[in-house]
Amino acid sequence: MRLQEGFIFIMNESDFKSGFVTILGRTNVGKSTLMNRMVGQKVAIMSDKPQTTRHKIQSVLTGPDYQVVFIDTPGIHKPKHKLGEHLVGVALNTLREVDVVMLLVEAGMPGPGDRYILQQVKKVTGPVLLVINKIDLVKPGELEPVKAAFSQLGDFAEILPVSALTGENVDRLLENIIKYLPPGPKYYPDDMVIDRPERFIMSELIREKVLHLTSQEVPHSVAVVVEEVENRSENLVAVRAVIYTERESQKGILIGKGGRMLKEVGKLAREEIEALLGSRIYLELWVKVKKDWRNREIYMKNFGFMDD
Numbered sequence: 650m651r652l653q654e655g656f657i658f659i660m661n662e663s664d665f666k667s668g669f670v671t672i673l674g675r676t677n678v679g680k681s682t683l684m685n686r687m688v689g690q691k692v693a694i695m696s697d698k699p700q701t702t703r704h705k706i707q708s709v710l711t712g713p714d715y716q717v718v719f720i721d722t723p724g725i726h727k728p729k730h731k732l733g734e735h736l737v738g739v740a741l742n743t744l745r746e747v748d749v750v751m752l753l754v755e756a757g758m759p760g761p762g763d764r765y766i767l768q769q770v771k772k773v774t775g776p777v778l779l780v781i782n783k784i785d786l787v788k789p790g791e792l793e794p795v796k797a798a799f800s801q802l803g804d805f806a807e808i809l810p811v812s813a814l815t816g817e818n819v820d821r822l823l824e825n826i827i828k829y830l831p832p833g834p835k836y837y838p839d840d841m842v843i844d845r846p847e848r849f850i851m852s853e854l855i856r857e858k859v860l861h862l863t864s865q866e867v868p869h870s871v872a873v874v875v876e877e878v879e880n881r882s883e884n885l886v887a888v889r890a891v892i893y894t895e896r897e898s899q900k901g902i903l904i905g906k907g908g909r910m911l912k913e914v915g916k917l918a919r920e921e922i923e924a925l926l927g928s929r930i931y932l933e934l935w936v937k938v939k940k941d942w943r944n945r946e947i948y949m950k951n952f953g954f955m956d957d
C-alpha cells in the first residue's frame with residue numbers, strides 16, 4: 650500500500666510542466682510590457698524609445714502545476730555598432746536554449762523588420778507562438794488580414810492576438826505557453842520572480858528614469874553602474890551609482906541647470922528603489938564621461954553587457 654502511494658506521488662511529480670520561454674521581436678513591439686504583464690510585477694524597464702532592453706532578463710512565473718522562466722531579449726535590429734551586434738547576438742542565441750519561442754509582432758501588416766526575424770525563427774525546431782500585440786490599436790476586422798499575412802510567412806504552433814497594455818487575451822496566451830511546455834522540474838523557488846541581482850535592477854530603474862526624462866542622442870549613450878550598496882541602519886540603505894555618458898555635452902544635459910535633471914532622475918529612481926527594497930534609500934548619483942564606450946569591448950564588459 651505504501652509503495653503504491655509512493656508511486657502515485659512520482660506520477661504526480663511528472664505532471665509538473667516547466668521550461669524556458671523567450672520573447673523575441675523587433676524593438677518597441679512591447680516585449681518588456683508583455684513580460685511584466687504576465688509575471689504581474691515590474692521586472693524589465695519599459696519606455697517608448699527603441700532598444701531599451703540591453704540584457705537577457707529572466708523572470709519566473711510559478712503556478713500550481715507549472716513554472717515558466719521568461720527570457721526577455723534585446724530587440725532585434727540591424728546592428729550599427731559593436732553594442733548593437735552584441736545585443737542581436739544575445740537575442741538570437743537564446744533561440745537555441747529554450748522550449749517555447751514567442752515571436753511578438755505588432756498588429757499591422759508584416760514589414761521588412763518582421764521578415765528578417767521570421768527568417769531567423771525558421772531555424773527553431775521547437776514550437777513558435779506568434780503573438781500579435783497592441784490589438785487595442787486596431788479596429789475589429791483589421792486583425793484577420795494581419796493574421797492571414799503572418800501565417801503565410803512561417804510555421805506557427807499558434808497565432809494569438811493580445812494587448813500587453815490592457816491585458817486582453819494575455820490569460821489565453823499563458824494557457825497556450827503552458828500547453829507547449831514539456832514535463833520538467835521546478836527550477837526556481839516559488840517566491841522567486843527574477844534571477845538578476847538587486848544591483849542590476851536598481852541600475853535599470855535609474856536608466857529607465859534617464860530614458861524617460863531625456864531625448865535625442867542621450868538615452869542610448871547611457872550606462873548605469875551601481876558601485877556601492879551599504880546598509881546604514883535597519884531602515885536606511887545608501888546606494889551610490891554612476892551614470893556614464895559618451896560626451897561632455899551629454900553629461901551637461903544629464904546634470905541639467907543647477908543639477909535639476911539629475912535631481913529629478915534621482916528622486917524618481919529613489920522612490921521605485923524604495924518600493925523594491927522596502928526600506929528608505931539614500932541615493933547618490935554621479936555622472937561621468939567615458940568616450941565612445943559603446944564601441945569599446947572593454948567598457949561593455951565593465952558595464953556588464955558581455956556576461957550573458
Ligand SMILES: Nc1nc2c(ncn2[C@@H]2O[C@H](COP(=O)(O)OP(=O)(O)OP(=O)(O)O)[C@@H](O)[C@H]2O)c(=O)[nH]1
Pocket residue numbers: 674675676677678679680681682683694695696697698699700701702703722723724725782783784785786811812813814815
Ligand atoms: N497601445 C499599446 N501600446 C503598447 C502595448 N504593449 C506595449 N506598448 C507600448 O509600446 C512601447 C514599447 O514597449 P516595450 O515593452 O518597452 O517594448 P520592447 O519590445 O520591450 O522594446 P525594446 O526593449 O526596445 O526591445 C511602450 O510605449 C509601451 O507602452 C499594447 O498592447 N498596446
